[in-house]
Amino acid sequence: MTSAELRQAFLGYFQSQGHEIVESSSLIPGNDPTLMFTNAGMVQFKDVFLGSEKRSYSRATTSQRCVRAGGKHNDLDNVGYTARHHTFFEMLGNFSFGDYFKRDAIRFAWYFLTEILELPKEKLWVTVHISDDEAEKIWKDEMGIDPERFSRLDEDNFWSMGDTGPCGPSSEIFYDHGADVWGGPPGSPEEDGDRYIEIWNLVFMQFNRSADGSMVPLPNPSIDTGMGLERIAAVLQGVHSNYEIDLFQNLLKAASAAVGCKETDTQSLRVIADHIRSCAFLICDGVIPSNEGAGYVLRRIIRRAVRHGNKLGATGPFFNSLVAALVTEMGDAYPELKAKQAQIERVLLKEEEQFAKTLDHGLRLLEEVIEDLSGTEIPGETVFKLYDTYGFPVDLTADVAREHKLTVDMDGFDQAMEDQRNRARAAGKFNVDYNDSLRLDGQTEFVGYTQLNGSANVV
Numbered sequence: 001m002t003s004a005e006l007r008q009a010f011l012g013y014f015q016s017q018g019h020e021i022v023e024s025s026s027l028i029p030g031n032d033p034t035l036m037f038t039n040a041g042m043v044q045f046k047d048v049f050l051g052s053e054k055r056s057y058s059r060a061t062t063s064q065r066c067v068r069a070g071g072k073h074n075d076l077d078n079v080g081y082t083a084r085h086h087t088f089f090e091m092l093g094n095f096s097f098g099d100y101f102k103r104d105a106i107r108f109a110w111y112f113l114t115e116i117l118e119l120p121k122e123k124l125w126v127t128v129h130i131s132d133d134e135a136e137k138i139w140k141d142e143m144g145i146d147p148e149r150f151s152r153l154d155e156d157n158f159w160s161m162g163d164t165g166p167c168g169p170s171s172e173i174f175y176d177h178g179a180d181v182w183g184g185p186p187g188s189p190e191e192d193g194d195r196y197i198e199i200w201n202l203v204f205m206q207f208n209r210s211a212d213g214s215m216v217p218l219p220n221p222s223i224d225t226g227m228g229l230e231r232i233a234a235v236l237q238g239v240h241s242n243y244e245i246d247l248f249q250n251l252l253k254a255a256s257a258a259v260g261c262k263e264t265d266t267q268s269l270r271v272i273a274d275h276i277r278s279c280a281f282l283i284c285d286g287v288i289p290s291n292e293g294a295g296y297v298l299r300r301i302i303r304r305a306v307r308h309g310n311k312l313g314a315t316g317p318f319f320n321s322l323v324a325a326l327v328t329e330m331g332d333a334y335p336e337l338k339a340k341q342a343q344i345e346r347v348l349l350k351e352e353e354q355f356a357k358t359l360d361h362g363l364r365l366l367e368e369v370i371e372d373l374s375g376t377e378i379p380g381e382t383v384f385k386l387y388d389t390y391g392f393p394v395d396l397t398a399d400v401a402r403e404h405k406l407t408v409d410m411d412g413f414d415q416a417m418e419d420q421r422n423r424a425r426a427a428g429k430f431n432v433d434y435n436d437s438l439r440l441d442g443q444t445e446f447v448g449y450t451q452l453n454g455s456a457n458v459v
């Protein structure tokens with residue numbers, strides 16, 4: 001089954017169960033200052049869950065484009081390192097707004113996986129929240145799940161969109177990719193491995209978390225589920241990694257050709273194939289590279305991709321040329337991508353050209369520092385110089401450091417930033433804009449760090 005067929009099978013099944021097929025919303029949440037990017041299918045329905053918005057339907061199903069590259073759900077640093085994480089992915093979901101609850105949510109999911117997709121039950125593992133007797137009973141007594149493959153967990157089974165907003169206990173379904181992949185079942189010490197991959201999360205939406213942490217019950221218990229299209233496609237196509245599915249194979253080939261390397265599947269190619277999706281779709285949804293907020297996250301992702309291309313031997317702009325391959329893969333499902341192809345290519349090309357001016361010099365500096373390094377930490381001053389003079393976002397330097405099994409000195413970086421601000425302030429007294437003379441690309445304010453690992457959703 002191709003990814004496109006799978007998307008249709010999912011939407012079709014839930015439509016047959018009384019769900020309205022709703023279009024994916026934009027990656028930029030309308031009307032929600034707490035969230036930088038749409039990170040789950042429920043985001044466009046947030047106000048419906050909260051009871052402040054009414055729709056003409058009480059059941060919906062979507063294939064929602066999502067980005068997890070900032071805020072509470074940030075997978076940027078996982079890309080290239082796990083088989084299952086992307087910055088951009090599609091989340092298949094079914095939703096109930098005060099209509100059905102746990103029993104039907106579990107029943108629909110189990111039926112879809114085991115009857116429609118015909119997955120073997122013994123490959124599926126299930127978890128519920130530690131407090132959830134009701135869900136355990138449904139799974140064991142009604143679905144007949146083997147207790148061997150069932151567990152109750154704590155934080156992993158409580159889902160929230162961000163620090164505030166709708167949330168609730170969840171039940172997760174995992175697929176066992178087999179003993180030749182490292183990893184342990186959910187709840188075990190080796191669960192972060194990629195053997196047991198979470199495919200579907202069923203959230204029993206019951207609360208609205210406020211800024212002070214208190215949890216207010218929602219007007220109607222509701223259902224929000226999310227299943228990664230790429231993960232379930234991997235299962236159905238009999239491959240382990242998301243990067244081995246049809247869609248990614250084609251993007252990897254295109255990336256390999258664009259940078260002119262011999263290999264067709266390396267870590268750097270995977271990063272590039274991942275990043276072209278988030279970058280193209282973010283631009284499609286109106287983001288442009290800048291030094292603040294969403295625009296800075298976009299810039300950071302583009303520059304990371306360009307750096308990986310450079311590592312593979314690309315000698316000129318290449319990233320923008322991958323938009324065509326992406327349109328071939330996804331243009332039918334997302335006509336707006338096709339419509340804006342030329343514009344997306346232009347934005348990417350411009351950013352590539354701009355970064356190319358400093359990338360080589362910056363990388364050379366970094367290599368020299370790494371060669372002469374006595375410890376395992378890249379000094380904050382270097383990280384700052386790369387950021388300030390060469391336009392290297394901190395996470396890009398951290399990405400290079402990680403490849404050398406090194407870390408970056410964030411405290412030193414912050415200090416260097418502070419020192420520069422003080423100098424600029426002092427210089428300002430004499431009407432010299434120190435910032436302008438230093439910056440190559442008009443950077444004004446560092447906004448990347450809090451978005452790098454921070455749990456806060458910063459806009």
Ligand code: ATP
Nearest residue numbers: 068075084085086089198199200201226227228231
């Ligand atoms: P994981 O534990 O593997 O990081 P998660 O628990 O963070 O996943 P959820 O927030 O529950 O993920 O999202 C619902 C579903 O979306 C997941 O079960 C998975 O199938 C998919 N998904 C989540 N994050 C990603 C990602 N970065 N790339 C691809 N698919 C993802």
Ligand code: MG
Nearest residue numbers: 073074075085
């Ligand atoms: Mg996650």
Ligand code: MG
Nearest residue numbers: 156172198201
């Ligand atoms: Mg999880």
Ligand code: MG
Nearest residue numbers: 172198200201
């Ligand atoms: Mg989950």
